[in-house]
Amino acid sequence: MPVxxxxxxxxxxxxxGRSLLSxxxxxxxxxxxxxxxxxxxxxLEAFQKQVAERFNELSSVxxxxxxxxxxxRKLLDVFLCCQEQFxxxxxxNTANLNKPPMDRYxxxxxxxxxxxxxxxxxxxxxxxxxxxxxxQLEIVLCxxxxxxxxxxxxxxRAKKALIDFAIGMxxxxxxxxxxxxxxxxxxxxxxQNDHKxxxxxxxxxxxxxxxxSAARQLQAIGxxxxxxxxxxxxxxxxxxxxxFTMSYVLYFVMWALVAAIPCQDRGxxxxxxxxxxxxxxxxxxxxxxxxxxxxxxxxxxxxxGLLKEIHEMEKCAHHMNELxxxxxxxxxxxxxxxxxxxxxxxxxxxxxxxxxxxxxERQVREVFHRIVRSRTEGLDSIGRGxxx
Amino acid sequence: MEPPGNxxxxxxxxxxIILRWDSTASEDAxxxxxxxxxxxxxxxxxxAVDEIQRSMEFATLSDDQNKANSAIQxxxxxxxxxxxxILIAHTNPVEAESLTDSSPxxxxxxxxxxxxxxxxxxxxxxxxxxxxxxxxxxxxxxxxSDAIYDLRCIAERMIxxxxxxxxxxxxGSVRKSAVDSSFRKLGIEKLSIGDIQRLEWEIxxxxxxxxxxxxxxxxxxxxxxxxxxxxxxxxxxGTAMDDACFMETIKGPAIQLxxxxxxxxxxxxxxxxxxxxxxxxxxxxxxxxxxxxxxxxKSSESIRVQTVEILxxxxxxxxxxxxxxxxxxxxxxxxxxxxxxxxxxxTRYVMNYISLISDYKQTMSELIVSKPSTGxxxxxxPNTPDMDFAELESxxxxxxxxxxxxxxxxxxxxxxxxxxxxxxxxxxxxxxxxFRQAATNYQRSTWVTVLHCLRDEGxxxxxxxxxxxxxxxxxxRFKTFNAMFExxxxxxSTWLIPDTQLxxxxxxxxSEKLIPAYRSFLGRFRSHIESGRHPENYIKYSGEDIExxxxxxxxxxxxxxxxxxxxx
Numbered sequence: 001m002p003v004x005x006x007x008x009x010x011x012x013x014x015x016x017g018r019s020l021l022s023x024x025x026x027x028x029x030x031x032x033x034x035x036x037x038x039x040x041x042x043x044l045e046a047f048q049k050q051v052a053e054r055f056n057e058l059s060s061v062x063x064x065x066x067x068x069x070x071x072x073r074k075l076l077d078v079f080l081c082c083q084e085q086f087x088x089x090x091x092x093n094t095a096n097l098n099k100p101p102m103d104r105y106x107x108x109x110x111x112x113x114x115x116x117x118x119x120x121x122x123x124x125x126x127x128x129x130x131x132x133x134x135x136q137l138e139i140v141l142c143x144x145x146x147x148x149x150x151x152x153x154x155x156x157r158a159k160k161a162l163i164d165f166a167i168g169m170x171x172x173x174x175x176x177x178x179x180x181x182x183x184x185x186x187x188x189x190x191x192q193n194d195h196k197x198x199x200x201x202x203x204x205x206x207x208x209x210x211x212x213s214a215a216r217q218l219q220a221i222g223x224x225x226x227x228x229x230x231x232x233x234x235x236x237x238x239x240x241x242x243x244f245t246m247s248y249v250l251y252f253v254m255w256a257l258v259a260a261i262p263c264q265d266r267g268x269x270x271x272x273x274x275x276x277x278x279x280x281x282x283x284x285x286x287x288x289x290x291x292x293x294x295x296x297x298x299x300x301x302x303x304x305g306l307l308k309e310i311h312e313m314e315k316c317a318h319h320m321n322e323l324x325x326x327x328x329x330x331x332x333x334x335x336x337x338x339x340x341x342x343x344x345x346x347x348x349x350x351x352x353x354x355x356x357x358x359x360x361e362r363q364v365r366e367v368f369h370r371i372v373r374s375r376t377e378g379l380d381s382i383g384r385g386x387x388x
Numbered sequence: 389m390e391p392p393g394n395x396x397x398x399x400x401x402x403x404x405i406i407l408r409w410d411s412t413a414s415e416d417a418x419x420x421x422x423x424x425x426x427x428x429x430x431x432x433x434x435x436a437v438d439e440i441q442r443s444m445e446f447a448t449l450s451d452d453q454n455k456a457n458s459a460i461q462x463x464x465x466x467x468x469x470x471x472x473x474i475l476i477a478h479t480n481p482v483e484a485e486s487l488t489d490s491s492p493x494x495x496x497x498x499x500x501x502x503x504x505x506x507x508x509x510x511x512x513x514x515x516x517x518x519x520x521x522x523x524x525x526x527x528x529x530x531x532x533s534d535a536i537y538d539l540r541c542i543a544e545r546m547i548x549x550x551x552x553x554x555x556x557x558x559x560g561s562v563r564k565s566a567v568d569s570s571f572r573k574l575g576i577e578k579l580s581i582g583d584i585q586r587l588e589w590e591i592x593x594x595x596x597x598x599x600x601x602x603x604x605x606x607x608x609x610x611x612x613x614x615x616x617x618x619x620x621x622x623x624x625x626g627t628a629m630d631d632a633c634f635m636e637t638i639k640g641p642a643i644q645l646x647x648x649x650x651x652x653x654x655x656x657x658x659x660x661x662x663x664x665x666x667x668x669x670x671x672x673x674x675x676x677x678x679x680x681x682x683x684x685x686k687s688s689e690s691i692r693v694q695t696v697e698i699l700x701x702x703x704x705x706x707x708x709x710x711x712x713x714x715x716x717x718x719x720x721x722x723x724x725x726x727x728x729x730x731x732x733x734x735t736r737y738v739m740n741y742i743s744l745i746s747d748y749k750q751t752m753s754e755l756i757v758s759k760p761s762t763g764x765x766x767x768x769x770p771n772t773p774d775m776d777f778a779e780l781e782s783x784x785x786x787x788x789x790x791x792x793x794x795x796x797x798x799x800x801x802x803x804x805x806x807x808x809x810x811x812x813x814x815x816x817x818x819x820x821x822x823f824r825q826a827a828t829n830y831q832r833s834t835w836v837t838v839l840h841c842l843r844d845e846g847x848x849x850x851x852x853x854x855x856x857x858x859x860x861x862x863x864x865r866f867k868t869f870n871a872m873f874e875x876x877x878x879x880x881s882t883w884l885i886p887d888t889q890l891x892x893x894x895x896x897x898x899s900e901k902l903i904p905a906y907r908s909f910l911g912r913f914r915s916h917i918e919s920g921r922h923p924e925n926y927i928k929y930s931g932e933d934i935e936x937x938x939x940x941x942x943x944x945x946x947x948x949x950x951x952x953x954x955x956x
Contacts, residue, residue: 117654118580121647128640139553151454153461157551160465164557207644209578217582329454365690369697372654379656380708 043092044238047085048279051245054078055283066290067260068308069356076363079253080370086246087374093239094381102236103382105228105243110375112247115221119254119263120368122214125206126261127361129172130310134353136165137313140320141350144343150336152329162321169314172262172304206264214258215267222251227278245280252284257364259291262304268295309356312349320346395443399456402439405432406459409466423470423538424477430538437463437545464551468558471542475562478531479569525608525678527616530566539621547626556629559621560636563614567641570610574602576645584651589661592652596664599648600671606645607678611638615682631685642683642691646698653701659713659741662706666748669702673751710752713741830894834876835901841869842909857916866917866926869906873929877937877947884944891942899938907931 058071058078065071090097090106097106139161143154206212225247228240252272259268272288294306304310320342327335411418422433440463444456531539546555575598584592615634622630652668655661676695683691717738745752847857847865910931917923929937940947 114585114654115582118582121581124643125640135553135557142550142553151457153454153457153459156458156461157464161554207578207640207647208580209583212578212580220582361690372701376654376704376708383712 040093040237043089044242047082047089047242048245050085051082051249052279052283054081055280055287059283059287063290063294064308066287066308067256067294067306069352069360072257072260072307073356073360073363075253075256076360076367079249079367082246082249083367083370083374086242087377089239089242090374090378090381096237096239097378098382101232102239102243105236105240106378106382108224109243109247109250110378112221112225113250113371113375115217116250116254116371117368118208118212119214119217119221119257120364120371122206122208122212122217122263123257123261123364124361125208126263126305127357127364129262130305130307130353131357133165133168133310133313134350134357136161136168137317137346137350140165140317141343141347144339145347150331150339155324155327158320159324162317162324165313165317166321169304173302208264213265213267214263215265215269218251218255218258218267221254222272225251245278248280248284252288256287256291259295260305260307262310266305268292309349309353313353316342316346316349395446398439399443402436402443403455403459405436406440406463406466409433410462411466411469412462417466421470421473422466423474423542434541434545437467441545441548460549464546464549464554467542467546468551468554471539471546471555472558472562474535474538474542475559478535479562479566525612525681527613528609530613530617536617536620540625543621543629544625547629552626552629556632556636559618559633563617563633563637564640567610567614567637571606571641571644574605576602576606577648578644579648579651581647581651581654584648585655589658592655593664595648596652596668600667603645603649603671603675606641607675607682611642611682612678614638628685631687635685635687639688639691643694646691646694650694650698650701653698653705655705657705657709657712659709659716662709662713662741663744663748665702665706665709666751669699669706670748670751672699672702706752710745834880835898838869838872838876839901839905841865841872842905847913857913859916859920862913862916863920863926866928870926870928873934873937877940881940881943881945881947883942895938895941898941899935902938903931903935906934 055078058075061071096102140158143157143161144150225244228236228244233241255268255272258266268291272285291306294300295303300306300311303314323335323338323342327339331339407413409417409422423430437460440456440459444453444460447453447456543555546552577595579595587595614637615630618630618634618637622633649668649672652665672695676699679692679695683689842865847861906929910927914923914927917926
């Protein structure tokens with residue numbers, strides 16, 4: 001397995017907030033002042049540095065790109081890179097991992113990562129849900145786009161689809177706040193006068209049990225996630241810090257996914273306790289803050305998911321709906337122009353989603369697989385070690 | 389071409405029908421369903437729709453186009469409702485009998501998980517879970533054909549008018565509910581990976597069993613039938629409509645179904661999980677053929693990929709567990725022999741384990757041959773077992789355990805031809821040799837001193853040429869023999885040799901040395917004792933008494949101190 005390469009680590013050790021070597025120098029017990037960095041230390045430093053770099057890049061995004069599909073995909077890419085690097089570290093340090101307390105730290109990490117698997121599955125469901133909404137908007141586009149003459153019929157069709165879309169979104173919001181609406185039994189419902197009197201069926205029920213909660217899952221992942229003390233880091237040659245870093249990355253990525261994508265019982269109130277002493281903590285905490293800010297905005301407080309594209313879908317649909325309500329026949333050229341504009345707008349949102357959702361789904365699956373693989377390998381090597 | 393006048397008339401009367409059934413316009417239209425009414429009404433409506441469609445193609449004036457468009461939209465909205473209504477009317481959950489597989493497994497779960505029950509289950513499941521590469525798909529009719537006909541009529545028109553997305557939506561949402569409902573009937577649960585990790589393995593075993601049964605029904609009957617329904621309604625009507633509707637219906641449930649198997653394949657490995665993991669692996673492997681058939685389109689690729697991944701993980705898990713187990717046995721540090729010399733529980737566990745493994749021989753061979761373990765311990769010849777028996781020479785308690793393994797192998801292989809085949813005659817010969825040696829050692833260690841009492845030398849008075857026998861020496865001998873024999877009898881009666889044949893063999897081998905020696909000794913020297921005082925203190929037992937006493941050996945019971953004596 002190749003050791004992940006680093007760039008110019010030897011020159012820039014002093015640049016980091018708290019590099020491992022500087023901590024060792026501070027250590028009273030370690031008198032190795034003229035200490036040369038071992039390859040293990042280099043590897044661990046590089047890990048810290050690269051995690052920081054990757055998150056810095058993610059954090060440098062404009063606010064209109066934050067939590068968009070492309071950005072989420074970058075986030076997952078970052079996770080996969082960090083994961084691979086971490087895996088390499090574990091592989092290169094198997095002997096050290098079998099001794100306490102490292103075996104406990106590593107096993108804890110793997111337990112956390114397994115909790116991430118359920119989040120991946122929930123996110124996969126959520127992406128499917130977004131696809132359902134997207135299909136409604138597709139109908140709107142089909143009705144209004146590229147028509148030689150947009151007649152009343154097309155508008156009614158678009159309107160109907162927009163109503164279905166709104167019901168779908170509302171359904172999702174309500175089900176996150178109330179106990180009802182889950183698994184509605186079907187049956188003819190003639191009491192309502194609405195043309196949907198035959199009952200609107202939520203076409204997607206979650207594949208998780210009723211009492212599964214994304215918020216609780218996140219809490220479980222972040223449970224007892226405390227930074228190792230300096231003496232612990234030194235005692236484990238820096239490995240404890242690597243494990244903590246990876247745990248934190250996992251925690252943040254899962255949190256961001258839940259923030260963005262609809263899932264059962266989303267809750268973003270999990271806390272992020274980490275001091276800014278770690279290089280990578282700065283960008284991660286900054287992202288966390290920004291996302292939390294977004295969630296508190298007036299028009300996003302009840303969002304099913306903070307994904308930019310969901311917001312855009314909602315806005316477009318809302319505008320379109322309003323516009324349609326003001327259309328009278330025969331349609332004026334001005335109105336027709338406005339409609340074309342809105343349609344174009346909607347088209348852009350739709351295209352973005354269409355091209356982005358499938359790859360996103362595949363990436364989420366990839367994250368799932370890598371977590372499983374890393375865990376299996378890791379637990380195996382610990383298990384073997386314990387018997388030697 | 390017909391004169392324009394007729395066209396207009398046709399259009400207008402069609403439009404009238406459409407407008408009459410506009411559910412946004414009238415209460416009456418909302419309350420009644422066209423397709424629930426009589427055939428005449430249905431046909432009339434459909435013809436009206438067709439008429440509007442036709443006129444749309446020929447309409448030149450934008451006004452006419454507008455009117456036609458409008459009418460079409462109203463008609464499509466109506467047809468969508470009708471479509472939904474027909475679907476709902478026929479989403480009765482499938483009858484339980486249709487849902488069961490042809491396999492004879494009973495519905496209740498086995499509470500008793502004895503090896504016998506496990507064997508039975510396994511044999512039965514092996515029976516219905518064949519290795520034939522043919523599929524066992526069984527489609528059932530989910531809907532009466534007249535409903536299908538009506539649905540097809542509607543779908544045709546919706547697709548023609550460009551409203552296929554609405555059609556797919558409605559179809560998917562109603563049918564998916566039906567599948568969800570069937571899932572509940574089959575007992576398919578929504579369990580997260582976390583849930584599964586927290587459950588006890590015994591409970592999971594039950595769930596796995598249930599899942600295997602349910603999955604077969606799902607893939608071979610439920611999913612296949614839904615696919616057939618889509619084909620019946622949508623085939624030929626538009627670009628891959630039937631596939632789109634099928635995926636809309638089935639994708640979620642399929643993922644939910646396989647998530648369980650995936651969660652099991654991820655669970656932490658430990659030896660007792662091997663067999664159920666193999667069961668799951670085998671079941672999924674069998675289903676793969678059917679999965680490839682049912683999920684044969686591009687859009688269902690992710691499902692196929694997922695099942696292949698799960699299968700490979702299960703195989704990995706099985707290999708991993710076996711490896712672990714091997715390591716654990718070889719490293720077993722326990723040197724404490726079981727009191728009573730019976731079979732060490734570990735040995736018993738190992739033997740049960742190995743016997744069960746032999747039942748899975750075919751699968752295990754495939755799994756292991758495809759990825760054999762590496763390491764110096766392993767010989768290059770897959771047929772030679774690699775156990776090194778050098779340590780037997782030192783006769784540690786572990787060695788005794790291994791002897792018993794050999795013993796059980798020897799005597800149980802009759803009932804387990806696979807195991808015998810796997811172990812191989814060569815190995816068996818070696819083990820048997822070791823066992824014989826151990827038996828000899830036993831004899832030697834226990835009986836040599838006892839038999840020593842019955843030897844001739846030392847009894848004759850030195851120097852005397854006459855047949856003078858030292859009475860005191862003789863008395864000593866008898867006393868010693870009695871004491872020793874009683875001691876051996878006392879302890880070795882409590883020893884348990886579970887295998888009856890071995891027990892017999894050992895007793896016979898004891899008897900055939902001991903009894904003739906004792907009888908001969910008695911015969912030659914009893915007169916000397918009987919001529920003295922208190923002969924009964926020395927000659928306590930007859931030959932028959934000793935014979936009978938030997939029968940107590942290795943029974944595992946404590947016997948009374950006194951060996952039964954026949955009345956003199």
